[in-house]
Amino acid sequence: MLSSRDNMESEKSDISENCDPNSVPSAEKTAQPTEELDCENAKKPNKAEIKTIDECMETELGKVNEERVDFKVVFNKSKYDITFGWDKTIKELKLHLEDIIGVVQNAQKIMIKGMAKDEMTLRTAGIISGCKVMVVGSKMNDILAVTSVKQQFAADEKSLGSTSTKEPLCEQKIHRKVLDKGVPPDAMPGILGTKEPLPPVPLSGMLNKHGGKVRLTFKLELDQVWVGTKERTEKLALTSIKGITSEPIKGHEQYHIMALQLGPTDASRYWIYWVPAQYLDAIKEAILDKWQLF
Known part of the structure; x- marks a missing residue:
């Protein structure tokens, strides 16, 4: 009489003899083609997308590194604390002030030792930290x-x-x-x-x-x-x-x-x-x- 241990070994032997080694792919053989397929089908960024990403990064870095200046705007006897980019233009400053003082951009005059021109930057116009800038204009x-x-x-x-x-x-x-x-x-x-x-x-x-x-x-x-x-x-x-x-x-x-x-x-x-x-x-x-x- 065979022992139960002998029976188990005999069953394992029968399974090994009857199993076709090519009928069931191993996990190792199955995974490899899948990995290769994923790599082939992965979307690669085109040059335009790469450029857009670079521009966005430059824009964000520019905002972080932008030199800003704090000054006061005086309009109709009222004073406003303003923080603005030092290298932005007077025209951009006027647009920024529209909602603050209620005067449209084209009706504003920025006075800093005379009238500042729209194309001038705040730096070249002479605006420095803590200075007062007069705005002349009337509401609509x-x-x-x-x-x-x-x-x-x-x-x-x-x-x-x-x-x-x-x-x-x-x-x-x-x-x-x-x-x-x-x-x-x-x-x-x-x-x-x-x-x-x-x-x-x-x-x-x-x-x-x-x-x-x-x-x-x-x-x-x-x-x-x-x-x-x-x-x-x-x-x-x-x-x-x-x-x-x-x-x-x-x-x-x-x-x-x-x-x-x-x-x-x-x-x-x-x-x-x-x-x-x-x-x-x-x-x-x-x-x-x-x-x-x-």
């Missing part, structure tokens, strides 16, 4: 109100122009009585054929229609220009000035006669004499340029 409702007034003024001017004289201003009797006194001894030097930004000090040494001394102080952070005489200082809102008339003084073309239009008629003009020619465009830009887009 104010712009629309002034535009309506200016259109009415233009219509009134057209009507007046049909009856007004073509005689040069400097030859009209009303102006001759001031001009015949000659250039004031304390007049600021006039320069012909050049344009300069507004100086950091008031424009002085000019005369009004009574022959009295007059000076102009531009308070752009308040949207005002102060017209000062010996007797008093008149603080005019820039939006109250509907237009500017000017003309070179014959024989002294480096100076101009200039009038601030405060109403619809000739009687509403505030005349100023011996305005240096190089500042005329800057004066017009400071007062009127914000409305030209509209």
Whole structure:
């Protein structure tokens, strides 16, 4: 009689003899083709995808490494703490400020030792940590109100122009009585054929229609220009000035006669004499340029 151990060994032997070694693939033989198939079918990134990934990484690294500057923006007597990229442009800063101060980008003027140009970076414009930056501009409702007034003024001017004289201003009797006194001894030097930004000090040494001394102080952070005489200082809102008339003084073309239009008629003009020619465009830009887009 066979022992149970002998029976088990006999069964194992029978199974080994009856089993076809080629009928059941081993795990080792089965896994290999699967691994090879996965490698062949795996999606390889194309050059465009690799480039996109690289650009994204560069963009993210740029954001991390971007040099930023902290400063204050002053608008309508309110102050705002701003942190912005030092190498971003003034135009980008204006867009950033739209929602903060409620003034559209094209109606903003950034003042840093004069008006900063859109293409300048904050660095080249002179913005440094802790400095104050003045923003001049008006909100859309104010712009629309002034535009309506200016259109009415233009219509009134057209009507007046049909009856007004073509005689040069400097030859009209009303102006001759001031001009015949000659250039004031304390007049600021006039320069012909050049344009300069507004100086950091008031424009002085000019005369009004009574022959009295007059000076102009531009308070752009308040949207005002102060017209000062010996007797008093008149603080005019820039939006109250509907237009500017000017003309070179014959024989002294480096100076101009200039009038601030405060109403619809000739009687509403505030005349100023011996305005240096190089500042005329800057004066017009400071007062009127914000409305030209509209």
